[in-house]
Amino acid sequence: MAQPVSRKPRATNFPRLLRRHAWTLGTFSLFIAVMIFTLSIHPDYGPYEVRSLVVGALPLAFCAVAQTCVVLGGGIDLSIGAMMAVANVVAARYMFHHDFQTALLVAFLVLIGGTLAGGFNGLIALRTRVPDIVVTLAMSFVWGGVALLILPRPGGGAPDAFMEIASGNLFTPWLPNGLILLVGVVALVWIPIKLGRIGLALYAVGSDRTAAFRRGVRIGPTRVFSYGLGGFFAACGGLALMMSTGIGSPLAGTIYTLSGVSAIVLGGVSLAGGRGGVVGPIVAAFVLTLVPADLILSGTDPNLGQVIQGSLIVLVVMAGGLAPLLRSRVTRKTEEPTVSAPA
Amino acid sequence: MSTPVRGMRSGRWDVLQAQLRERPSLVLVGVLLVLVLVIGVARPGTVGGTWVANTILFAAPLGIVAAGQTLVMLTGGIDLSVAAVMTATAYVAASQSYFGSIRAVLLALAVGLAVGVLNGLGVAIFRVQPLIMTLGTGLVIAGSLLVYSLNVSHQGPPAVPDIVRFIGAGKLLGIIPVSAFLWGALALIVIVGLRQTGYGRLIYAVGDNPVACRLAGVRSWLVLLVTYILCGFLSGVAGLVLVGAINAADLSLGDVYLLPSVAAVVIGGTSIYGGNGGYTGSLLGALILTVLSSLFTLLDAPDPLKQILYGAIVVLLAALYVRTAGDTR
Numbered sequence: 001m002a003q004p005v006s007r008k009p010r011a012t013n014f015p016r017l018l019r020r021h022a023w024t025l026g027t028f029s030l031f032i033a034v035m036i037f038t039l040s041i042h043p044d045y046g047p048y049e050v051r052s053l054v055v056g057a058l059p060l061a062f063c064a065v066a067q068t069c070v071v072l073g074g075g076i077d078l079s080i081g082a083m084m085a086v087a088n089v090v091a092a093r094y095m096f097h098h099d100f101q102t103a104l105l106v107a108f109l110v111l112i113g114g115t116l117a118g119g120f121n122g123l124i125a126l127r128t129r130v131p132d133i134v135v136t137l138a139m140s141f142v143w144g145g146v147a148l149l150i151l152p153r154p155g156g157g158a159p160d161a162f163m164e165i166a167s168g169n170l171f172t173p174w175l176p177n178g179l180i181l182l183v184g185v186v187a188l189v190w191i192p193i194k195l196g197r198i199g200l201a202l203y204a205v206g207s208d209r210t211a212a213f214r215r216g217v218r219i220g221p222t223r224v225f226s227y228g229l230g231g232f233f234a235a236c237g238g239l240a241l242m243m244s245t246g247i248g249s250p251l252a253g254t255i256y257t258l259s260g261v262s263a264i265v266l267g268g269v270s271l272a273g274g275r276g277g278v279v280g281p282i283v284a285a286f287v288l289t290l291v292p293a294d295l296i297l298s299g300t301d302p303n304l305g306q307v308i309q310g311s312l313i314v315l316v317v318m319a320g321g322l323a324p325l326l327r328s329r330v331t332r333k334t335e336e337p338t339v340s341a342p343a
Numbered sequence: 344m345s346t347p348v349r350g351m352r353s354g355r356w357d358v359l360q361a362q363l364r365e366r367p368s369l370v371l372v373g374v375l376l377v378l379v380l381v382i383g384v385a386r387p388g389t390v391g392g393t394w395v396a397n398t399i400l401f402a403a404p405l406g407i408v409a410a411g412q413t414l415v416m417l418t419g420g421i422d423l424s425v426a427a428v429m430t431a432t433a434y435v436a437a438s439q440s441y442f443g444s445i446r447a448v449l450l451a452l453a454v455g456l457a458v459g460v461l462n463g464l465g466v467a468i469f470r471v472q473p474l475i476m477t478l479g480t481g482l483v484i485a486g487s488l489l490v491y492s493l494n495v496s497h498q499g500p501p502a503v504p505d506i507v508r509f510i511g512a513g514k515l516l517g518i519i520p521v522s523a524f525l526w527g528a529l530a531l532i533v534i535v536g537l538r539q540t541g542y543g544r545l546i547y548a549v550g551d552n553p554v555a556c557r558l559a560g561v562r563s564w565l566v567l568l569v570t571y572i573l574c575g576f577l578s579g580v581a582g583l584v585l586v587g588a589i590n591a592a593d594l595s596l597g598d599v600y601l602l603p604s605v606a607a608v609v610i611g612g613t614s615i616y617g618g619n620g621g622y623t624g625s626l627l628g629a630l631i632l633t634v635l636s637s638l639f640t641l642l643d644a645p646d647p648l649k650q651i652l653y654g655a656i657v658v659l660l661a662a663l664y665v666r667t668a669g670d671t672r
Contacts, residue, residue, distance in 0.1 A: 128658065129662075129665050130609070130665055133421065133605070133615060134605060134606065134615065135658055137605055137606070138602065138655070139654060140654070141650050141657075144650055144654075145654070146647070146651065149648070152647075258481075258482065262479075262482070271475065272472075303493065306483070307482070309486075310482030313478065314475070314476060317479075
């Protein structure tokens with residue numbers, strides 16, 4: 001495992017850094033390539049386009065970060081889209097016709113609720129010992145039902161000031177607030193976790209549960225924590241959805257679960273757990289948002305978007321599996337560990 | 344006096360638990376009977392010959408797609424493209440019916456087979472994780488179907504071919520569903536095939552210990568490839584049976600079958616990590632889930648509540664299974 005075991009400062013070793021972040025760099029190059037293509041077919045690419053890209057990618061980016069947190073801990077949460085829908089409809093219903101302060105209060109409560117909901121998923125998976133995929137797939141029905149109970153059909157809204165959080169621009173038109181929000185929230189929450197003990201525990205549990213257990217890592221709390229963190233970012237995603245669409249939609253979340261998994265796979269997070277970071281998935285979310293937009297611009301049938309997204313995932317993962325130089329050991333780790341781990 | 348009694352009780356419980364562990368399907372039969380009993384009590388007079396026939400009719404697509412999912416899960420994989428394949432085969436069959444039933448059915452099954460081959464190539468040869476591979480193909484299929492539906496030349500509206508309607512919704516002697524025979528035959532092939540044929544045993548072996556299989560000279564890739572092709576084919580058949588039963592095709596017909604197909608297999612005691620389980624359990628799981636949704640329909644619960652209960656009960660049943668039959672891993 002390439003996970004840092006010791007936290008001693010070490011001399012910068014460029015080949016090693018390059019190797020460790022090769023996948024993220026690859027995702028960046030993909031983004032740049034797509035961007036160059038975009039510029040070539042749409043020469044007057046301006047602040048408006050940047051803004052719509054950021055606003056469009058924001059929910060998916062948060063969703064991808066949410067899934068990353070869960071997957072790094074060795075789980076998977078297929079109910080993230082449904083939780084986003086719950087956050088979205090709660091926001092749309094209770095912010096409607098209220099002022100900015102109330103909206104912020106609702107947003108705060110939604111974030112807490114999301115964290116609890118995610119933790120609840122994790123707790124169920126932990127307690128029942130039913131595989132994560134099954135628990136969260138079933139929970140996606142539960143959360144989807146909750147969203148429909150709160151808001152049976154699309155509607156609601158939020159004060160304009162709240163929407164400005166994502167769509168406005170504080171400094172220059174080239175730097176939309178959404179981007180600042182995304183980077184700010186993720187950095188504020190993720191960096192302390194990653195640098196702290198809990199982040200180390202998260203990676204340890206994700207990469208080898210048994211080994212982590214023997215090293216004295218508390219498996220249960222760590223797993224629940226990773227799900228709770230996922231729930232928090234899912235709630236962020238739901239709020240971002242609110243900001244970008246301006247409406248609550250109980251069914252909007254469903255596509256985000258699958259797109260989120262696509263984004264983390266493109267972003268270099270191993271579904272086997274314990275490997276990857278949050279930067280790759282965020283960049284991948286922008287790629288996945290930019291590609292369908294390019295299709296419309298270049299006059300291709302925009303309905304091909306899903307086809308391209310699907311092919312992109314499969315091809316990139318195949319390429320990743322075939323390039324042993326990039327990730328020499330991960331390909332060996334494709335099988336789930338067959339030994340039963342203390343859960 | 345209390346100690347020996349308690350001891351005896353726990354002894355009896357142990358024996359019971361040991362027996363349940365030995366024959367986990369007994370638990371499933373019990374759950375199924377309890378659900379039927381609840382329906383009988385809640386709506387007296389519902390449970391009868393016609394009700395059983397209709398339940399089987401509606402369980403058949405789920406049961407058939409669960410067969411494919413069982414095979415894949417026994418190898419330690421998962422197929423998330425089954426729902427998209429069901430929708431695609433259903434839609435293709437309906438939209439091609441103008442050119443003749445046989446051609447429509449063959450084309451539809453070809454779609455299922457093609458997706459199976461694609462999944463199999465990715466998982467077996469390129470060693471892509473099954474979750475990612477089937478997620479990707481599912482997206483590709485759903486997207487292609489959308490484009491196909493917009494571009495298909497409309498010689499009349501999509502209509503379900505007669506033969507498909509007969510298989511999906513027909514009843515022999517006015518009571519026995521035709522799909523029951525199809526489902527029964529497929530179930531028999533899968534159950535016997537898993538137990539008696541070399542390929543069936545290899546599925547368990549590959550799922551249980553891929554490294555040992557490789558060392559023993561098993562061509563694991565071939566086993567995986569065939570398994571995913573079979574899963575694609577069975578999903579295709581399930582899609583045809585479904586469209587026959589519903590008698591209308593749209594672009595999200597099969598989507599609701601994704602969770603049930605996985606849930607039926609897991610409730611049925613097949614380990615999602617591979618190598619453990621069988622189709623008998625999945626078959627009972629499919630029946631349980633169908634009876635469950637018919638219970639919700641009878642109780643006239645609002646849709647969101649239905650959905651919440653459905654999800655919760657799936658988790659409960661899976662947990663129950665893990666508790667009684669031991670750790671399925």
